[in-house]
Amino acid sequence: MNLKKDIPALVIYALIGIVLAGLVNTVQAFTTQMLDQSMVRIFVSNNQQAHKVAEQIKNVDGIVKVQIVKQDQAAAEFEGALGYPWPGADPLPAYLDVVVEPAQAAAVIDSLEAVSGIEYLAYHQEKMEQLAGLVMILHRAHGLLLLLALVPAVGLIQKLGTVWRRTSLKPAVHCGLLVVILAGLLAPQVVQAQTPTELRQVYREAEAALEELHKDSDKLEKDAADLEKKVESGEKNYAQKQSELKQTQSALSQFQDQISRLQSQFESVKQEEQGEARHYQQTVSRLQEAVNLAVQGMVEHEPKASLFLDYLLHTSGNAYAKASTSLASSQDRQQELAQKLVELEKEQQQLDQQLSELKYDRDQIGRELTQNRQQLSQVRQELAAVQRMIYTQESRVWHAKRDLRETLGFTDFAWPLAVKGVVSSDYGLRLHPIFDEERFHTGIDFACETGVPIKAAAAGKVVLSEDYNGYGLAVVIDHGSGVSTLYGHASKLLVKAGEEVQAGETIALVGSTGISTGPHLHFEVRQDQKHVDPWIWLG
DSSP: OOHHHHHHHHHHHHHHHHHHHHHHHHHHHHHHHHHHHSEEEEEOSSHHHHHHHHHHHTTOTTEEEEEEEOHHHHHHHHHHHHSSOOOOSSOOOOEEEEEEOGGGHHHHHHHHHTSTTOOEEEOOHHHHHHHHHHHHHHHHHHHHHHHHHHHHHHHHHHHHHHHHHHOOOOHHHHHHHHHHHHHHHHHHHHHHSOOHHHHHHHHHHHHHHHHHHHHHHHHHHHHHHHHHHHHHHHHHHHHHHHHHHHHHHHHHHHHHHHHHHHHHHHHHHHHHHHHHHHHHHHHHHHHHHHHHHHHHHHHHTOHHHHHHHHHHHHHHHHHHHHHHHHHHHHHHHHHHHHHHHHHHHHHHHHHHHHHHHHHHHHHHHHHHHHHHHHHHHHHHHHHHHHHHHHHHHHHHHHHHHHHHHHHHSOSOOOOSBSSOOEEEEOSEEEEOTTTOSEEEEOSEEEEOOTTOEEEOSSSEEEEEEEEOGGGOEEEEEEEETTEEEEEEEEEEEOOOTTOEEOTTOEEEEEBOOSSOSSSEEEEEEEETTEEEOTHHHHO
């Protein structure tokens, strides 16, 4: 026999097989997770119609899984997903959740649209298109890993045959060896299974993510509303400034017309004044001539001539007076027009300044309006993206909640006390209050008064109700699937081992028995007999 060589080779083949099997299962699990997101929801009128449609579509190429959700369950899931009851007057229709291959989604939807009895199809085309490429890669990786896994499998079978023939072990030992090897190969798949606590953690994280998305959505909706108000106000202010600008431009145009008319009048009066000035000069010249003649006549002592000279002086004086008055009037009118022009030009300058300021204000409002419109458009896009993420996250929460309910029958723990209590010591490392050394605290201590009722966190079977070492008087309840809760340091126990209890039922009273420094409840959660963070279940 050459077992020294065969056994190491057998172990190596087994280890390689286990690793590849783990990778195959991981890829398969991830592929299943991706496929669960590639879902078409088919709404039908009632439960009976849902079964008929399921029969029609179960053999459609590209459909991976069909799950019927009845009307009563649909209403409950609607309220659980959205947080409020179905608002319709009629009952929520039954529906089918159909998981499809993303790459064949378009063909599947075309086939479903031809099926009678379907009222509405709800799906995310964009999401399916994104998943199609990823799922294709995962399928190829899965196939490649399966091919690779054949190599160690064949080698393992050959070596097993060799060892079988060369050893003289009893058949029972051979069977035991096969069982051990098969268990090793299947171990990765077992590891992939999620415990209820892991499912609860997934559900809790999904709910927390959904809550954050809702907060983001609420903030974006508020931002959008604020920006809409700003845009509305900006549009009103812009329209008002535009109206004021038009009015100012109209007033300025009227002033310009008025200035133009006054300038024409001023030029006309100026020309008239110039004519009056010439006429005045001519009159002055004639008067001067008359005075000269009069002086000469007086010197020459011509009586008859003096009479004519007297008349000449009279008429020349009158002409001079008229010319002087007309010239003064023309000059006054010219001065008055010049003053009006100065005043109008000053008002025009003011209107120009006002017009410039209005244009600046309007342009500033216009820039702010454009910026607010761009921000509003961006916020609306972000809001639409968040709402799509909310839809996807709601689906994750729904699936996590459904898996948790299918496993345990409930999703949350009720508060384990009749009062809120004060967290005096949290889960995790702490300095022990009695032993004065750092120890891991396996639960949560809620300080409150002695005698406060202790409540069952969930329905289950009491497996322990007695003085339990350092826990003092304690109760342990098994909730199924490896989940149990422990309630320690009670002053009085109100249930016995073997009893079935319901969530919220009083099982003991708060005390300070066991290793304790004062009245409190030590609340502990265990998964498969190992302590876990109770906040995972308490939320």
